């Protein structure tokens with residue numbers, strides 16, 4: 001169990017570069033344990049980059065990233081251990097096409113544990129039940145709809161009971177009904193399993209209703225952090241441009257401009 005009084009994620013003065021380019025800088029962020037936080041922002045603003053700093057894939061150029069009070073380690077072995085406490089649903093589902101649904105979910109358990117086969121099978125069934133897909137255990141990924149495949153990927157991300165779930169664009173490519181199923185599931189799992197969830201998305205309308213905290217990134221930095229209602233009622237021109245989907249405004253879509261701002 002993790003200490004519920006510790007923030008799940010804390011970023012202090014973090015700067016993230018790709019090559020010699022600053023993608024995000026001056027990042028200060030606190031994600032309370034048990035909460036759902038949405039990270040919103042236009043395409044290319046650095047949402048996935050932010051997640052890669054949490055998984056340890058990208059080492060910050062400066063500043064500190066902590067998960068449950070512990071800095072994200074740089075040493076490969078320590079990083080591997082830390083990653084077991086992270087459930088990650090990547091952009092795209094990443095299901096292996098030559099494994100059944102059940103075997104896809106079993107994969108992290110086979111890789112990271114030495115559980116006896118009957119225990120492992122029982123855990124796989126529990127995870128599939130949690131996403132409402134027990135009946136599809138023996139199906140192949142090609143037989144699934146986009147929404148079902150996303151739920152299987154979700155079950156696999158949950159396999160090791162991680163206290164922190166990171167979702168990168170969980171609604172992309174789904175119709176409104178399938179999107180509703182996924183958001184409801186994320187919310188239900190967060191509550192029933194006592195997780196902390198971070199959802200990266202540009203689907204503002206679908207994501208806001210289920211989150212406790214919203215962070216908006218644009219122009220290389222955090223431009224808003226607060227409750228969904230405060231974002232909805234904002235009159236800030238930059239935030240309004242993003243919320244209302246206007247092509248012209250203070251959000252710079254040119255990478256050169258963003259680099260200069262972030263430096």
Ligand SMILES: Nc1ncnc2c1ncn2[C@@H]1O[C@H](COP(=O)(O)OP(=O)(O)OP(=O)(O)O)[C@@H](O)[C@H]1O
Pocket residue numbers: 018019023041042043044045046047048049050202255
């Ligand atoms: N591995 C990489 N190497 C170099 N540059 C990268 C790499 N990954 C991302 N970038 C750059 O970093 C910036 C932010 O990319 P990122 O993928 O984090 O954006 P995003 O907000 O997740 O966008 P989207 O909504 O399209 O997924 C982009 O300009 C991108 O070109």
Ligand SMILES: [Mg+2]
Pocket residue numbers: 047048049091168
């Ligand atoms: Mg992305």
